[in-house]
Amino acid sequence: MxxxxxxxxxxxxxxxxxxxxxxxxxxxxxxxxxxxxxxxxxxxxxxxxxxxxxxxxxxxxxxxxxxxxxxxxxxxxxxxxxxxxxxxxxxxxxxxxxxxxxxxxxxxxxxxxxxxxxxxxxxxKIPDFSLLEGDLPVSKRDWMKMEANYQFIVDNLLDLSHTAFLHEGILGSKETIKADLKMEEVGDKVIVNRVMRNVPPPSFHDILFMRDGKSVDYWSNIHWSPPGCLINDTGITRPGAPKEEGTGIFGTHFLTPETDTSTWYHFAGVRQNPIVWGEPIDSENMKQIAELRRYAFEVQDKGIIEGQQRNVDYRGGKTKFMPLETDLGTIRVWKIMEARIAAERSRAAQSAS
Ligand code: FES
Ligand SMILES: [Fe+2]
Missing domain, CATH: 2.102.10.10 (Rieske [2Fe-2S] iron-sulphur domain)
Known part of the structure; x- marks a missing residue:
């Protein structure tokens, strides 16, 4: 790594x-x-x-x-x-x-x-996470440890195509595999936008929206700031309707290396557009959101990510991956990180000489 x-x-x-x-x-x-x-x-x-x-x-x-x-x-x-x-x-x-x-x-x-x-x-230079202190409801400020290099977790969040398989039912389904995928860079951020049109609502989002199971447009726009700070702006709206008429979550994720093969993972969800079906969001809602998110990370993502780390160890630390089109954000972020680490190394060498 x-x-x-x-x-x-x-x-x-x-x-x-x-x-x-x-x-x-x-x-x-x-x-x-x-x-x-x-x-x-x-x-x-x-x-x-x-x-x-x-x-x-x-x-x-x-x-x-x-x-x-x-x-x-x-x-x-x-x-x-x-x-x-x-x-x-x-x-x-x-x-x-x-x-x-x-x-x-x-x-x-x-x-x-x-x-x-x-x-x-x-x-x-601290990235802007002021949404954690604004007026919108915030779910439990939670954390866990994963026995894997932090980059695997960043990669997991940059390629949310995995939600269709690993989080099937909760965050995705076979209908959400096809998505309009777009990457952009704004300052030192990389943003990967995924839009899935006219798809069944994933259960996590349906409980935040109309709770009627009817088709929706579903977006997951992940914003990465170096080295491991991310916001997933994700939600659903009626097909063809603007985002503002829908609802969702700003999922915040903070990945900090503990060691080469373990990571502190801090996370919380911030509710966006919190009143949709006419009921105010209460603490029970926010608790449910926190529990579902923790379940997705701890029960579904963690096992795969720790398994990746074991396989990298088995291959003597080599990380040769076979990229897919959905990896465009991951590849860009790796390149940015390599360049920043190389620049840091050369500054250190200059100041030592
Ligand atoms: S006082 Fe700290 S090791 Fe002795
Ligand atoms: Fe995941």
């Missing part, structure tokens, strides 16, 4: 999942990271490695009113910037080179974003 792009923003977790007073240890891009929220509400992230004897700091505890991590092994304390501030032993002298690497973090759009690279971070 490709190496990881480092100088970019990755989703670390949902903001709601980092509570004040808790230490959370997670691995991103093969690096162990410990995070905590200090008493001012600020999120701190640092390498999860004590410089003394390399104990995981996430096994320690928060002290000094939640401002310091105390290592569980011999009690050195570190502030949120990673600086060693207390040595409980002997003279109490703070040793040289005792600070821990810290990572820039930003909270935006109800998510914690982390910067794993060495270059200067630019928070304005």
């Amino acid at each position: 490709m190496e990881f792009l480092r100088n970019t923003w990755y989703v670390a977790m949902w903001s709601q999942d980092l509570k004040a007073g808790e230490l959370v240890g997670r691995t991103y891009l093969n690096e162990p990271v410990v995070m905590f929220r200090d008493p001012d509400g600020r999120v701190n992230a640092m390498e999860d490695v004590c410089p003394h004897r390399l104990a995981p700091l996430s096994m320690g505890k928060l002290v000094c009113e939640g401002k310091h991590i105390r290592c569980a092994y011999h009690g050195l304390e570190f502030d949120g910037s990673g600086q060693c501030v207390v040595n409980p032993h002997a003279s109490g002298r703070i040793p040289k080179n005792s600070s821990v690497r810290s990572y820039p973090v930003v909270e935006k759009h109800s998510l914690i974003w982390i910067w794993m690279g060495d270059e200067q971070p630019d928070a304005s």
Whole structure:
């Protein structure tokens, strides 16, 4: 698989999942990271490695009113910037080179974003997911882990032709195999539009719309931002009617590598045009949406994606694929990622020389 792009923003977790007073240890891009929220509400992230004897700091505890991590092994304390501030032993002298690497973090759009690279971070480059904080109802901010390289999950979302087979009944059917497929690039985004005309409504969408099983036009427009942030603008409308008269979901997906072969997958659905058949959307609706989406990812996508990873391992890490016409977005995204990783490598080589 490709190496990881480092100088970019990755989703670390949902903001709601980092509570004040808790230490959370997670691995991103093969690096162990410990995070905590200090008493001012600020999120701190640092390498999860004590410089003394390399104990995981996430096994320690928060002290000094939640401002310091105390290592569980011999009690050195570190502030949120990673600086060693207390040595409980002997003279109490703070040793040289005792600070821990810290990572820039930003909270935006109800998510914690982390910067794993060495270059200067630019928070304005965080992709726009403000729809997660707007007036539209949002389903459960959920997450899971998949035992596969993150690119397999990005590929899965870029080629939604798989919904006709893997998610048959819920998100597609044999009638939705044929689609008008179009790809466009806007700034650093790749957008793949799939429109299926006059097809039976997939059950997931029918419960959001008229609930009558009558034919619809069905769209799935996936918007990718590097390296693994996607919005699937998907929904149904009466045949020939504009999108605005239909309804659907903005499915948000955030893929962050844990290791070369495992991924943190954060997701939530934002209801679009939420009143169609005359009833307001209630929390029961949103719960049903969250459960169906989780079922599709966890029970249907996960098995295939983890199986792909096992086959790549079996082939010694080689990813030779046989492309189909439906892979146009996937191929474009791989090319963009290869170019960005190559550019990052050459910037690093220049600054080292
Ligand atoms: S390993 Fe952390 S204080 Fe010794
Ligand atoms: Fe899927």
